[in-house]
Amino acid sequence: MKILADENMPYVQQLFGDLGTIETVNGRELTPEQAQDADVLLVRSVTQVNASLLSLNKKIKFVGSATIGTDHIDTDYLASRDIPFSNAPGCNATAVGEFVFIAMLELANRFDDSLKSKTVGIVGAGNTGSAVAKCLAAYGVNVLLHDPVIADSDPRDFVSLDELIHRCDVISLHVPITKTGEHKTWYLFDEARLNSLKPDTWLLNCCRGEVIDNRALIKVKQQRSDIKVVLDVWEGEPNPMLELVPYVELATPHIAGYSLEGKARGTYMLYMKLMQVLGQEADKSMTSLLPSLWSEQLSIESVPSEKSLLQLSRFIYDLRDDDEQFRAMILINSSKNKRVNCANNNGFDLMRKNHKHRREFSALRVVSTGQSDVNWLSNLGFSGIGQ
Numbered sequence: 001m002k003i004l005a006d007e008n009m010p011y012v013q014q015l016f017g018d019l020g021t022i023e024t025v026n027g028r029e030l031t032p033e034q035a036q037d038a039d040v041l042l043v044r045s046v047t048q049v050n051a052s053l054l055s056l057n058k059k060i061k062f063v064g065s066a067t068i069g070t071d072h073i074d075t076d077y078l079a080s081r082d083i084p085f086s087n088a089p090g091c092n093a094t095a096v097g098e099f100v101f102i103a104m105l106e107l108a109n110r111f112d113d114s115l116k117s118k119t120v121g122i123v124g125a126g127n128t129g130s131a132v133a134k135c136l137a138a139y140g141v142n143v144l145l146h147d148p149v150i151a152d153s154d155p156r157d158f159v160s161l162d163e164l165i166h167r168c169d170v171i172s173l174h175v176p177i178t179k180t181g182e183h184k185t186w187y188l189f190d191e192a193r194l195n196s197l198k199p200d201t202w203l204l205n206c207c208r209g210e211v212i213d214n215r216a217l218i219k220v221k222q223q224r225s226d227i228k229v230v231l232d233v234w235e236g237e238p239n240p241m242l243e244l245v246p247y248v249e250l251a252t253p254h255i256a257g258y259s260l261e262g263k264a265r266g267t268y269m270l271y272m273k274l275m276q277v278l279g280q281e282a283d284k285s286m287t288s289l290l291p292s293l294w295s296e297q298l299s300i301e302s303v304p305s306e307k308s309l310l311q312l313s314r315f316i317y318d319l320r321d322d323d324e325q326f327r328a329m330i331l332i333n334s335s336k337n338k339r340v341n342c343a344n345n346n347g348f349d350l351m352r353k354n355h356k357h358r359r360e361f362s363a364l365r366v367v368s369t370g371q372s373d374v375n376w377l378s379n380l381g382f383s384g385i386g387q
């Protein structure tokens with residue numbers, strides 16, 4: 001059996017190695033010729049899987065995407081050919097939740113403000129949005145949810161988007177990208193909506209770039225320096241609008257979901273699904289794949305202040321490093337004046353490929369040596385509190 005896998009998918013050899021021959025490829029540049037003799041195709045978000053890619057392949061048994069989003073997959077086409085498909089719902093939701101939470105702590109620190117005193121609005125209350133809400137609730141931040149698709153069937157309370165914008169100091173976006181339908185999200189934040197943000201709003205986008213009209217965002221930011229923006233995703237990836245970057249407080253190349261646990265979970269979910277499709281027993285476990293954190297335990301004496309919480313979070317992941325590297329990459333590209341392709345070949349994708357996967361909070365055991373109640377840190381995701 002030939003298994004064709006994206007080169008940026010960890011643990012493929014460990015999980016799929018017994019099943020056949022593995023060939024790894026650059027997912028963004030995968031051709032129909034390369035894909036023609038694959039029995040199993042394992043992709044990430046940068047590969048468009050459609051009739052054009054699979055037209056030469058008459059034997060494919062399974063397509064898997066180790067991602068939450070499926071906007072790169074023509075699922076109707078796969079269904080029309082009875083090709084089993086699976087993505088990995090929720091695989092990196094914790095990674096996104098923690099990334100967003102850390103980004104908010106960074107903003108609070110930068111502007112000498114307090115996250116705890118804010119009201120945060122989550123647009124899209126599925127896996128990633130709920131993961132953000134969980135971190136915020138653990139810390140005691142007031143959260144409002146907007147999700148008209150599930151509002152009638154979900155027991156949580158929801159507000160309209162207008163109410164959320166009106167009441168929230170911070171807004172974080174967690175919707176899939178959809179171009180049609182009553183609840184389409186393409187340019188959900190267009191110029192009018194961006195202009196309707198309250199003074200001093202923080203706006204974070206870690207879902208898909210085109211949920212915000214990036215050209216309009218530049219225009220609005222030119223008039224309104226009070227709005228603070230965090231972008232992990234960009235319209236037109238892998239070639240973001242370079243002129244937008246200076247208006248963004250924290251800028252990263254679509255790596256909010258890049259925790260080691262998140263990536264391992266994505267590959268593992270596809271392994272489990274393939275074994276089911278093949279009717280074989282799955283005998284591998286995910287936990288055995290993950291290495292220990294370089295420091296597994298940290299002792300704290302008292303309830304951390306917001307600044308100490310940021311320090312604790314930076315111990316796991318210092319978002320400023322990725323922001324700095326992203327800006328350096330953009331600077332090189334703009335000085336070469338090669339916006340098209342350069343960001344792809346030398347920048348955006350390269351930075352994603354070489355990204356050293358951070359760990360999730362759960363990899364760190366935090367032990368309380370004092371009397372203070374720090375159990376909420378375990379709700380945030382850390383292990384071993386209070387022992």
Ligand SMILES: NC(=O)C1=CN([C@@H]2O[C@H](COP(=O)(O)OP(=O)(O)OC[C@H]3O[C@@H](n4cnc5c(N)ncnc54)[C@H](O)[C@@H]3O)[C@@H](O)[C@H]2O)C=CC1
Nearest residue numbers: 068069124125126127128147149175176183206207256257
């Ligand atoms: N930056 C990154 O690294 C990552 C980005 N993503 C992106 O985030 C998206 C969301 O991921 P999940 O939360 O796991 O998906 P999910 O499917 O669990 O949740 C999405 C939620 O958005 C809601 N929704 C749909 N249209 C909406 C609208 N117009 N207004 C408000 N809510 C709406 C849905 O009802 C659903 O509850 C993915 O589709 C993917 O594009 C996901 C993982 C990592």
Ligand SMILES: O=C(O)C(=O)[C@H](O)COP(=O)(O)O
Nearest residue numbers: 044045046067068069092257
């Ligand atoms: O899961 C998703 O959806 C994402 O956006 C992924 O985290 C993106 O990662 P790649 O698949 O592009 O490596």
